Amino acid sequence: MGSRRPSYQEFEVSELYCPNCRASRPVRRHLLLVLPSGNRYEYRCAVCGGSLGGKEDNDPSEFRAILQRT
């Protein structure tokens, strides 16, 4: 019991092959752009910081949240 993390990240990529490290590395997801149609992310190697590819989702909730903040 206790501190289980929520499992909302289970569909996310956690490791990718990094050509700089020549090994599979944990990745960090950076939010690049927030668009009305969804968000654009970039995955970067957690060790060397190299870009390992990008991803877009189709979730406009982040964009709406920003509009409401301003």
Ligand SMILES: [Zn+2]
């Ligand atoms: Zn790397």
